[in-house]
Amino acid sequence: MKSVYSSAIALAGLVSTVAGHGYISSPAARMPGDAMKAACGQQMFNNQNSDHFGNIQGELQVANGQSDFSAVECNVNLCKGYKFADNSANIQTYTAGQVVPIVVDIRAPHTGTANVSIIKTSSNSMIGEPLISWDVYASVSTPSKDSDKNFDITIPSDLGSECATAGDCVIQWWWDARSIDQTYEACIDFTVGGSGEATPVSSKPAASSAAATAAPISSTVPTATAVPTVIAVPTSTVVPAPTSTGAPSTTVPETFTLDTFIAWLQEVGKSSGKIARRHARQF
Template structure:
């Protein structure tokens, strides 16, 4: 019995490692909370809360009757500004912002960091940095793909109010149809 329990725990550990992929670890990124659960439903909330490193397609596969039109999975994986008001950063024009990516499982693709206007979910500056290929499975991942800096441009008042803009790290691995994103709320 004990050996079977150890085997199950080991298998669960392997599965959780395989399911985890990548997020911004610094500066503080959007995290799931009650507003996210209200918009996207308890099933999607449970998935993201248990594995914030997962891909957006996993969320899409779990859309159900609890998922509302306010759940914008293509904007910060649906994570809500309302849950993250204490994480808003203040960036000035030409400020160099260091970014750390916590990568748990690579998948070859492309990646970039851009400034996104949340009202329209459109890129208003960037990409500020891009990688192609990104997070390759066939070569060593360069250190500058997990620890790098971006320079914040002058956004001419477009991001003056908290919640209007995010700094978004976006990574797309088309060969396996998986997209990962993390967002940092900021003002300028």
């Protein structure tokens, strides 16, 4: 029994190293590059450059203790810390009201919530309402839904010139699996032509442009900008929840696909790892 469990943990570790969990695959989303490396450090860059599908909590574990990691400059809460400067040749050009098909590659489901929103990069704040949102996303307890992975968004018609300049705004896909404390982000750089007729949507206090560029991007509150309106945490009947006292359940889902089996292995592995780390810290 112990050996079976240990093997499952070892396999879970292997799977989570090799396979990621989710990212936008179309349109081409931001990728790591030299600017990201400068802000987030060599280790995080290497980690993300080899697998951009992982979650920000995993990123931060890699960065932990690295002297070339700057939490403020890296700012994993916006586009996983991936920078516009590394992606300035990959800008989508949209028009107000345009319908844009999005494809998300979910490589391992984790029950959570999600939304896709337009984010003002200078303040990491959402402009308007989410373009689309899910109260239950990538559930491990139901068959995978195509609507989680293939959907349309509509570019708002009231952006004015707020997103007319490349780098000012991103379309951010944000998937928050509270059930296992994993948050995923992917960003599309885009512009939408200012028609001149609309007024800006938001009326934030205007900083001078010099101050705005010099000011560190806010970074402390992980979910400040992209919190879905519905906070209810769906509890899965399949995912073994970590307990504060004992080992994670090793109950195998009664029915599973390869995806859900891998997800289960990862839950078990991560739960076990968290408990081990907690103990290591205490003693």
